[in-house]
Each structure stands twice: as C-alpha cells, then as structure tokens.
Amino acid sequence: MQTNTDERVIKHGYKIHRQLFRLVEQEILPGLDIDAAAFWQSFSDILSDFIPENRQLLEKRASLQQQIDGWHRNNPDFDAGAYRAFLTDIGYIVPQGEDFSITTANVDAEVATIAGPQLVVPLMNARYALNAANARWGSLYDALYGTDVIDESDGAERSGGYNARRGEKVIAFAREFLDKTLPLVSGSHKETQSYYIENQRLVAVLANGEHTHLADENRFVGYKGELAKPASVLCQNHGLHIELQFDDQHVIGKTDNAGIKDIILESALSTIQDCEDSIAAVDGEDKTAVYRNWLGLMRGNLSETLEKNGRKLTRTLNADRHYLDARGNELVLPGRSLQFIRNVGHLMTTDAILTADDREVPEGLVDAMITSLISLHDLKGNSAYKNSRHGSIYIVKPKMHGPEEVAFTCRLFSRVEQALGLEENTIKVGIMDEERRTSVNLKECIRAAKHRVAFINTGFLDRTGDEIHTSMLAGPMVRKELMKDEKWISAYEGRNVRIGLAAGLKGKAQIGKGMWAVPDQMADMLKSKIGHPLSGANCAWVPSPAAATLHVMHYHQVNVAGVQEQLLQEKATDDLPDLLTLPLLANPESLTAAEIQAELDNNVQGLLGYVVRWVDQGIGCSKVPDIDDVGRMEDRATLRISSQHICNWLEHNILDEAQVMASLKRMAKVVDEQNAGDAAYTNMAPDFDSSIAFQAACDLIFKGKEQPSGYTEPLLHQSRQAVKAAT
Numbered sequence: 001m002q003t004n005t006d007e008r009v010i011k012h013g014y015k016i017h018r019q020l021f022r023l024v025e026q027e028i029l030p031g032l033d034i035d036a037a038a039f040w041q042s043f044s045d046i047l048s049d050f051i052p053e054n055r056q057l058l059e060k061r062a063s064l065q066q067q068i069d070g071w072h073r074n075n076p077d078f079d080a081g082a083y084r085a086f087l088t089d090i091g092y093i094v095p096q097g098e099d100f101s102i103t104t105a106n107v108d109a110e111v112a113t114i115a116g117p118q119l120v121v122p123l124m125n126a127r128y129a130l131n132a133a134n135a136r137w138g139s140l141y142d143a144l145y146g147t148d149v150i151d152e153s154d155g156a157e158r159s160g161g162y163n164a165r166r167g168e169k170v171i172a173f174a175r176e177f178l179d180k181t182l183p184l185v186s187g188s189h190k191e192t193q194s195y196y197i198e199n200q201r202l203v204a205v206l207a208n209g210e211h212t213h214l215a216d217e218n219r220f221v222g223y224k225g226e227l228a229k230p231a232s233v234l235c236q237n238h239g240l241h242i243e244l245q246f247d248d249q250h251v252i253g254k255t256d257n258a259g260i261k262d263i264i265l266e267s268a269l270s271t272i273q274d275c276e277d278s279i280a281a282v283d284g285e286d287k288t289a290v291y292r293n294w295l296g297l298m299r300g301n302l303s304e305t306l307e308k309n310g311r312k313l314t315r316t317l318n319a320d321r322h323y324l325d326a327r328g329n330e331l332v333l334p335g336r337s338l339q340f341i342r343n344v345g346h347l348m349t350t351d352a353i354l355t356a357d358d359r360e361v362p363e364g365l366v367d368a369m370i371t372s373l374i375s376l377h378d379l380k381g382n383s384a385y386k387n388s389r390h391g392s393i394y395i396v397k398p399k400m401h402g403p404e405e406v407a408f409t410c411r412l413f414s415r416v417e418q419a420l421g422l423e424e425n426t427i428k429v430g431i432m433d434e435e436r437r438t439s440v441n442l443k444e445c446i447r448a449a450k451h452r453v454a455f456i457n458t459g460f461l462d463r464t465g466d467e468i469h470t471s472m473l474a475g476p477m478v479r480k481e482l483m484k485d486e487k488w489i490s491a492y493e494g495r496n497v498r499i500g501l502a503a504g505l506k507g508k509a510q511i512g513k514g515m516w517a518v519p520d521q522m523a524d525m526l527k528s529k530i531g532h533p534l535s536g537a538n539c540a541w542v543p544s545p546a547a548a549t550l551h552v553m554h555y556h557q558v559n560v561a562g563v564q565e566q567l568l569q570e571k572a573t574d575d576l577p578d579l580l581t582l583p584l585l586a587n588p589e590s591l592t593a594a595e596i597q598a599e600l601d602n603n604v605q606g607l608l609g610y611v612v613r614w615v616d617q618g619i620g621c622s623k624v625p626d627i628d629d630v631g632r633m634e635d636r637a638t639l640r641i642s643s644q645h646i647c648n649w650l651e652h653n654i655l656d657e658a659q660v661m662a663s664l665k666r667m668a669k670v671v672d673e674q675n676a677g678d679a680a681y682t683n684m685a686p687d688f689d690s691s692i693a694f695q696a697a698c699d700l701i702f703k704g705k706e707q708p709s710g711y712t713e714p715l716l717h718q719s720r721q722a723v724k725a726a727t
C-alpha cells in the first residue's frame with residue numbers, strides 16, 4: 001500500500017501513523033503517569049528486539065509446512081506410525097515434559113471459579129462492543145420471545161406487536177426454568193401468587209394459600225424494595241445470579257400470577273472484545289479507530305448514539321447493580337462482563353508503524369503494547385467502572401503455532417509489563433488452541449505460559465482450516481459439514497479439557513469451547529450447547545447477547561466444577577494418534593456430481609457473501625445465508641475453511657477451475673440479490689473483472705494453497721486497502 005510517510009511522526013527511527021500518534025499522546029497517555037518520551041523509547045526497543053524473532057517464527061511455520069508437503073508427495077500410501085515419527089523428527093511434535101501446574105494469580109472470579117458464557121464481539125463496532133460489555137445481564141423474557149426457542153405454533157408468532165399468546169409461552173418456559181433452578185419445598189413457581197422476604201428467607205405464596213420456601217435457602221441472596229412486597233428478588237445458583245422483577249402494573253407483570261414482569265439472568269460473564277478475525281482493520285487509520293473504542297471501554301466513557309425502533313438513543317456502559325442482601329446490607333454486583341481483548345496473531349503486519357526502511361511492523365507487537373497501555377486506565381482506577389477487580393489485563397492471543405510461539409508471546413508481554421511499570425504476569429494470556437501444532441503440543445504450550453495463562457479455548461473453526469491446509473497434499477478432505485464427525489476433532493476437543501485439567505487450570509483459568517456459529521438457531525443451540533459444560537469446559541463462546549442469556553441456563557443445569565472433579569479422576573489415554581488421523585475422504589469416487597456441486601456452491605456462497613462485505617465495506621463479521629438459506633456467522637476463520645476446502649478439492653481434481661469459476665459467477669449473482677436492500681452495496685455481477693471483492697474471492701481459492709497456513713487475511717487486507725485507496 002502507498003503510504004505517505006510525511007504524515008508520520010518519527011520516533012527512534014520508527015515512523016508512527018499520525019492518527020495513532022495523536023491517540024497515544026493526546027488521549028491515552030494523559031492520566032497514566034507515563035512519560036511520553038520514555039514510552040516511545042521502550043516501544044521502539046521492543047519493536048527492534050522482537051521483529052527479527054517474529055520473522056523467524058513465521059519462517060519456521062513455512063519450513064515445517066514445506067517439509068510436510070514434501071512428505072505427503074513422497075508417501076502417497078499413508079502410514080500413521082511413519083507420519084508421527086516424521087513429525088517428531090522435524091520438530092513439529094515436541095517432547096513432552098514432566099507434569100506441572102499453572103501458577104496464574106490475581107484472576108477474577110468470572111475466569112477462575114464461575115462457569116458461564118463468553119461473548120465475542122467485533123471491537124470496531126462501538127454499538128456492538130457496548131452491547132457486549134453490558135451483556136452481563138440479559139432479559140430471559142426477551143431472549144425467549146425474540147428467538148426460535150419459543151415455537152410459533154398456536155398463534156404464538158413473533159411478527160407484529162406484542163403477542164400475548166407468545167408471552168404466555170415465554171412465561172411458562174421461564175417458570176419451568178425456575179422450578180429446575182430454584183426448586184421450592186413444595187409446589188411450583190407456576191403456582192406462585194406472590195413472593196416476600198421474612199427472617200432472611202424468600203417466601204413464595206402458592207395458589208392454594210400455602211407459604212413455601214426455596215428447597216435450598218442459600219440460593220436467595222438479595223432483593224430490592226420492601227420486604228413484604230419486593231421490587232425484585234435476587235437468587236444464585238452455581239455462582240450465577242437470577243433476578244425476578246415484579247411490577248403488577250407492567251404490561252407483562254399484570255398478566256402474571258405473581259406480578260413478575262421479567263426474569264433477568266446473569267449472562268455473559270466475560271466478553272472478548274475482538275481486534276482479530278471479526279473485524280477489518282487494514283491500516284493505521286483503522287487500527288486507531290479500534291484502539292479508541294478499547295480506550296472508551298477502559299475509561300468507561302465510550303458512547304454511541306443510534307436509532308432503534310424509530311427512537312434515538314445513546315448507549316453507554318451500564319453501572320454496577322445495587323441490592324440489599326438477605327440481612328439488609330448493601331450488595332453490589334458487576335454491571336458489565338469481564339472484558340478480554342483479542343490481539344491479532346503473529347502473522348500480519350501493519351502500517352500503523354513503519355520501520356526506518358518503510359517496512360510494516362508486526363501488528364501483534366503493536367497490539368500488545370497499545371492495548372495494554374490502554375488497559376492501564378482500568379488498573380489505575382481512571383474509570384467509573386472497574387473491569388478487573390484483581391488488577392489483571394486479559395489478552396487473548398490467537399493463531400499461535402506451538403510452544404515456541406507461546407513463549408514468544410509471554411516474553412513480549414513481560415517486556416510490555418516492564419515498559420509500563422507493571423508487575424510481572426499482570427497481563428494474562430488466553431491461548432487459542434486453534435492451530436494443529438498447538439493442539440498436538442498443548443501441554444507444552446500451557447507450560448510455556450504457566451505463570452500467566454488465563455484460558456485455553458478450542459477455536460475449532462480456525463483449527464479446521466489448519467487441519468485442511470496442513471494436510472493439503474495428503475488427499476481430498478471430507479465434506480465441510482462432516483468434519484465434526486471426524487476422529488481428530490473429538491480427540492482435539494477432549495484433549496483440550498483433559499490436558500487443561502491436568503495442568504491445574506481448574507479454579508484458576510478457563511477451559512473454553514468454541515463459537516455457536518448459527519446466530520438465529522437458538523432452539524438448536526439450547527439442545528446441543530449443553531455438551532460444552534458437560535464436557536468439563538467452564539466457558540463457551542456465543543455470538544450475541546441473547547445467545548448468552550440462553551446458554552447460561554446450561555451452566556445452571558450442569559455443575560461444571562463437579563464434572564471437572566470427575567474428569568480429574570479418569571486415567572489419561574494416548575489420544576495423539578486420533579488427533580493425527582487425517583479427515584480424508586474414504587472413497588472420493590463415491591461422491592455424486594450433485595454432492596460435489598452442492599458442496600462447492602455452498603462454500604462459494606458463504607465465501608462471496610462474507611468477502612464482498614469485508615472488502616467493499618470493511619465489515620469483518622457477517623451473518624450470511626448458506627445454500628439452505630440458514631444465516632451463518634462468517635468470519636475470517638470460517639472463510640479459511642471454505643477457501644481451503646475448495647482449494648483442496650481442486651488440488652485432488654474433484655473440482656476443476658472452470659467449474660469453480662462458473663460457481664463463483666453464479667453465486668455472485670445470488671449474493672448480489674441477497675444484498676439488494678443495502679444502499680451501500682456494490683454488485684459483483686456482471687462486471688466481475690472490475691469488482692475487487694470478486695477478484696479477492698477468486699484469489700482466496702486459486703491462490704489458497706500458497707497462503708501462509710491457509711490464512712485469508714493477507715489477501716483480504718490487500719483488497720480492502722485497494723478499495724480504500726480507490727475511494
């Protein structure tokens with residue numbers, strides 16, 4: 001990209017984008033008691049010290065991939081034993097050391113001890129970022145009413161104004177939840193006429209006049225209003241709060257036997273503010289905008305004015321929540337999720353800072369320094385709202401390949417801590433277990449971060465992309481939808497929990513599970529995502545605040561600490577062979593022409609639908625209809641899967657270029673039609689050659705094999721930069 005270096009400020013040879021420079025000097029540093037000159041000095045030292053090693057780590061990735069490609073070329077008859085020996089020889093599999101336990105300290109309860117949903121949100125979008133931070137508490141009634149969890153039969157449709165029949169179903173569902181979560185000594189919440197507090201106990205009055213209590217009295221923890229007629233009652237189960245709100249004049253409350261107007265669930269315990277795969281930040285200007293949003297969250301003053309349902313409103317961070325406890329003393333609960341920030345990985349570079357010879361610097365180095373600097377506002381109490389009550393900064397580091405790269409991240413964080421005057425290990429690291437070399441060596445990856453690891457999370461979407469790319473030459477892969485039934489993926493998910501528990505994460509850190517990537521299918525999510533807590537994971541990703549409010553019900557049902565205790569008793573098995581079982585098609589000839597076409601069209605439709613918004617409009621995460629018209633969350637990781645999958649089938653002649661090109665052109669028209677209502681949208685068809693987005697989609701497929709680890713960001717960035725330069 002052409003960069004006007006005149007617009008830059010030179011610091012110790014590095015050329016800082018003026019917008020970023022101003023942000024740091026005028027908005028971030030004030031109030032931090034950090035000398036600007038000292039800051040730029042230590043930042044430049046860090047860049048100079050870490051750039052060469054960052055480069056070497058990337059070279060090692062490329063070299064290992066080359067050796068793996070060569071091995072597959074020379075070994076068309078796959079032998080699992082020889083393959084494992086080869087991976088060990090080349091250092092892809094590293095030796096495993098003695099058992100150990102992590103020592104991470106000063107971790108907030110939302111990470112260490114309470115199990116619950118984790119919401120991920122594109123940080124570039126202030127409206128969503130604020131919504132996510134506030135998603136700590138969510139209305140169960142809204143989450144049920146607004147999603148397919150409540151079916152539309154018997155006149156319970158969602159459309160139009162308030163539908164009382166649907167409302168009844170919501171109330172019935174919620175009462176069922178209360179009966180399971182807060183059972184009464186006798187009777188049911190379905191029969192309650194009122195609730196009151198007496199002798200520090202919650203009393204429920206039933207239709208038959210009986211006054212009953214909670215079966216477990218300790219689940220009542222607080223209230224608002226009067227003892228005899230509370231405005232709300234606060235209960236707790238597995239460390240998660242449930243608030244029953246009363247108002248018999250309210251439109252819902254007046255239809256309810258006990259005057260309940262809503263049930264509020266503590267929902268997204270933690271949130272990941274994402275600088276990575278769900279955003280499109282391709283230059284210094286974009287990076288500055290993203291950092292400014294993080295600053296607003298850490299200073300507590302981020303706000304966004306928006307129009308919703310014909311009304312203008314200003315969204316800001318929610319305050320903490322105040323109650324009286326059972327004894328009548330003040331009880332204050334966090335009003336916002338605990339916020340992590342996801343930095344980018346080691347691959348990409350950014351023109352936010354250029355070297356003396358005008359080369360972009362590694363973006364991950366800039367993220368580490370700037371996002372930590374901003375987080376200091378929280379640590380120093382410069383915000384009305386506390387994020388970490390234990391003085392920690394939580395950085396999620398994605399796409400690391402193996403323990404060496406984790407160690408590099410930890411050394412970087414250590415240097416950032418020194419530069420900012422922070423105690424060692426203040427910056428916690430969330431390790432995305434989403435590259436094959438990390439899964440294979442997970443124990444050693446955790447060891448490399450054992451003083452600061454705050455989570456290990458199975459990013460199964462990137463992990464699937466890496467599975468395909470790493471073994472690109474081994475043979476054609478199974479269809480995308482069938483990946484979830486493959487041996488490697490269940491070994492991967494199981495090992496993550498088992499290795500995490502053996503490394504002492506219980507009670508100290510999160511063992512996390514991946515994203516629910518079908519944002520509108522909440523009924524299905526409710527059926528299946530209980531598998532995550534049941535597997536021993538104490539958090540799992542959700543795509544939206546409503547999904548957090550629904551998924552939290554699983555953590556009321558499952559006592560994750562108990563599951564983890566049980567798993568710790570089980571004997572470990574060697575599941576590395578399963579993890580290394582390649583997801584190859586057993587019988588490629590059995591695929592019908594229709595199956596091949598459907599797989600191709602589906603991949604192409606999702607790919608184009610995502611890429612066109614990314615490249616033309618800078619939207620990094622989209623809900624894109626698949627071939628069956630199901631809206632799917634698409635981000636860079638899902639794009640990595642679809643592009644690599646098509647590339648793999650091309651490589652093994654299941655597809656040919658002409659067929660792929662024909663599909664791209666046909667599906668481009670479909671995607672154009674899907675976006676017809678968007679005034680900012682530019683069609684790809686029929687002038688395909690002049691659509692940068694369409695060309696990017698082609699490159700992601702036809703040049704997919706050469707992309708580092710099959711990543712999509714180099715081509716996406718290049719194309720978005722071209723669009724920005726042209727407008």
Ligand SMILES: CC(=O)SCCNC(=O)CCNC(=O)[C@H](O)C(C)(C)COP(=O)(O)OP(=O)(O)OC[C@H]1O[C@@H](n2cnc3c(N)ncnc32)[C@H](O)[C@@H]1OP(=O)(O)O
Nearest residue numbers: 120121128131132277278461515543544621622623633637
């Ligand atoms: C592999 C990986 O790396 S996964 C991690 C990356 N993925 C993500 O971060 C997914 C985050 N989710 C999203 O971006 C969005 O939910 C999408 C793109 C999937 C769907 O977005 P939309 O179609 O706009 O959502 P939808 O119309 O259902 O809801 C919009 C409302 O929900 C809110 N919302 C939706 N997603 C989120 C979210 N993740 N956080 C906070 N609020 C959200 C919006 O603020 C909006 O509410 P508002 O009008 O009051 O502001």
Ligand SMILES: O=CC(=O)O
Nearest residue numbers: 459460461462637
């Ligand atoms: O980052 C998450 C993933 O699944 O990839």
Ligand SMILES: [Mg+2]
Nearest residue numbers: 434459462637
């Ligand atoms: Mg990922």
